[in-house]
Amino acid sequence: MILSAVLGFWLAYAPIYFSEDPPEKPTNIILVICDGMGLSQIALAEYLTRPPSSLAQMEVVGLQKTHSANNLETDSAASGTAMSCGVKTFNAGLGVDADSQAVASIMDLASEKGMKTGFVVTSSVVHATPAAFYAHVYSRAAYEAIAAQLVESGIDVFAGGGERYFVDRYADDTNLLQVLEDRNYVVLTSDRTVGNNLKNIDPEHKIALFTAYEDPERASMGRKYFPDVAIQAIEALEKRADKGYFLMIEASQIDWAAHANSPEWLALEMQDAYDMLDKVLEKVREDENTLLIVTADHECGYMSLTGKRSPRVKFHTKVHSSQMVPVFATGPGAEEFLGIYENTAIFDKMKKLLGL
Ligand SMILES: [Zn+2]
DSSP states (O other): OHHHHHHHHHHHHHHHHHOOOOOSSOSEEEEEEETBOOHHHHHHHHHHSOSSOTGGGOSEEEEEEOOOSSOSSOOHHHHHHHHHHSOOOOTTOBSBOTTSOBOOOHHHHHHHTTOEEEEEEEEETTSHHHHTTTOOBSOTTOHHHHHHHHHHHOOSEEEEEOTHHHHSOSSOOOOHHHHHHHTTEEEEOTTSOTTOOGGGSOTTSEEEEEOOSSSOOOGGGTOOOHHHHHHHHHHHHHHHOSSOEEEEEEETHHHHHHHTTOHHHHHHHHHHHHHHHHHHHHHHTTOSSEEEEEEOSOBBSOOEEEOSSSOEEEOSOSSBOOOOEEEEEESTTGGGGOEEEETHHHHHHHHHHHTO
16 A cells, blocks of 8 residues: 555656656757858868867767759758758749748748747848748749748748848838838847847847848958857747747858858858857757757858868869758757758658647
8 A cells, every 4th residue: 555655656756856858859949051061161160170069069960962843953942941841842942832832831830839930140031041931932032022021920030131122122112121110020220230239129029130231241251240149039039938939040151152162251151150059059058948950951062172281172163062961950859860861851850849
């Protein structure tokens, strides 16, 4: 009798008092996309960084295949859509499947479930990779239509360039910054100091931070905001979320530097991405509930490294390649990202882990 009472107590309370296992499923996901970053771009940064880098500290590594529905060499729209919506589409398609039908994104699903959503980029906010998470259009070049869809999306916190698509429009005279304010956003425009502290903004408000009127400048030209704003976005989402958050962070210009075949620009964009990752990983380690995934959407430049003592960058094209790209993960559910899989599986795994 006493034994069964003790056993009953044990069975009822043991999981609470004696479980030291970390949670198996994340409450929050931070997906970092380093646009155009293949293994050679990572190798360059690893040779230039004192080990172990943040990437080297992430326990899980997998590989994803990046081809689109109609091309082994994907563009950022199709590969972004694969990761955000779980479908292969044609190059240039955003948030639509290969038949041009709109498909719900992980951000759409997360916000339907009451999670908070956000993104921070070093491109314009209407560029292909961020737009894959909220827009549904046939062509990535429809920047003004994409800006209008961002306003409609209800994303809680976003930061990047491209303010002009909201205020200086060919299609209409609408001031979309005003519409954002009408929809409870605090809008921080690019004529104010970049790196505005988001901390002091009342959590009742959403946040739109424009870091540039056009595209943000290159890291090599003095762009500084990325690591700080990434952390501020995480903290702003933490403050606003009671059912978790999904944040996408894109190091956008690694790709642009590779298209330009510029080793110096590329090295500084990789350094900026690594500085951001150092801060984000440190932040993620503070809690047990956040899954951090770091990957790329494709490689760019068919890049390789040569040299005997120090690495020299050699580009073989000015376009994207069909190489697989690595996926690094740490936190609850990270082991899901082991192995070799399609880029669409990133969406499937995140959706499963968040129970969406
Ligand atoms: Zn590109």
